[in-house]
Amino acid sequence: MIAYTKTDQGKTEDFLLLVNFERGSSVIPVSQIEAASARPGIETPVPYGQIVGLDVMAAPLVGTLRVDNLDEKSFIVVRRRSRRTLCSLSLSGRS
8 A cells, every 4th residue: 555645737635555466456535534434334333235435446556566656746566467567657547
């Protein structure tokens, strides 16, 4: 899990990137975590049949072994698919 900040059109927002080698990765806005603490499920029981949680975005990082912030605009990633590769990815999602 790594933290990063992204500025888009003058708006700055904090995120967590949660990477799982076996499954996809998730981008979690910190504002969602803060909002979730006020809803049921974090410290109070959730009624049966009701689903609560965080609104997260999928990140295309399947096979990631290591990830870290490279600079303010990109990550550095070590991935393994058929072989290990080292690449950098833009925080904006555009190469």
